[in-house]
């Protein structure tokens with residue numbers, strides 16, 4: 001069941017009432033409070049609509065700027081919030097920029113003042129300022145790092161304090177294949193997005209004992225951000241096909257943490273980090289590295305260490 005489009009009202013999600021033909025249990029959010037950043041349009045709007053349709057109370061955050069992060073439209077966040085309330089859900093709008101510590105604090109304050117708690121944070125706000133690396137000037141770098149990477153810190157930190165206290169939380173970051181795999185002209189964006197993978201991995205570890213699960217998505221969807229790249233009329237990459245993964249990762253029943261899920265067009269996969277068995281030589285020299293490059297790079301028998309401790313343990317077995 002995707003988020004409903006304009007004109008249809010939300011199904012009431014109650015125990016014992018399923019919209020599915022076979023009566024399958026619906027994953028509901030029972031009045032939980034979710035913050036979705038950059039939810040005035042694109043993917044964030046769909047995430048907000050889906051969570052709200054299943055009973056979450058929403059803070060719809062957006063500054064409403066251009067894809068490059070210029071200008072502002074006070075109405076962007078309220079449009080989605082109004083759409084949710086018109087459909088029978090609960091939402092408030094917030095127009096703070098995630099790119100400053102004060103902005104991040106303000107987003108979380110909006111949730112606490114309106115609803116008294118925050119259970120879910122979906123870090124989705126983003127901008128693009130693509131340029132080949134040799135032409136990358138500070139005005140093309142800092143705002144991109146500021147919205148994607150620092151913004152994730154500024155919004156998640158104040159919510160984190162609250163989640164630790166209540167012993168429960170769900171956090172989703174939005175990374176990108178442009179960073180994980182690389183893409184020409186996106187050094188700024190790729191670095192910011194891959195920074196979020198590190199943040200996901202560390203917070204999954206720090207959040208574990210406090211009941212906080214932290215995961216990331218690497219989406220592929222046709223939005224205003226990608227219409228040049230993907231073609232404006234390709235419906236296969238409907239942004240609504242990304243939100244079910246976000247909803248699952250935000251659900252109480254989701255126990256995975258530290259995952260990076262690639263999602264687009266209805267496919268869901270997991271990116272993971274593999275370590276090759278490699279080459280071991282206590283007397284390592286530049287020449288032995290050169291001469292054993294094939295072994296170093298050979299993927300057969302790779303492992304997937306889950307943490308730095310796992311990697312160290314693996315190394316110690318070679319001594």
Ligand code: NAI
Nearest residue numbers: 038042043063064065097098124125126176220221223225
């Ligand atoms: P979009 O441009 O439609 O949405 C981004 C939203 O973030 C906009 O509504 C914008 O106003 C808001 N925003 C920008 N700066 C903000 C700030 N400082 N504070 C609050 N809100 C701010 O683009 P789309 O595609 O929906 O992107 C959503 C996220 O998904 C972004 O983080 C993007 O990098 C990421 N992504 C998208 C992919 C895609 O295929 N569409 C691929 C990989 C990642």
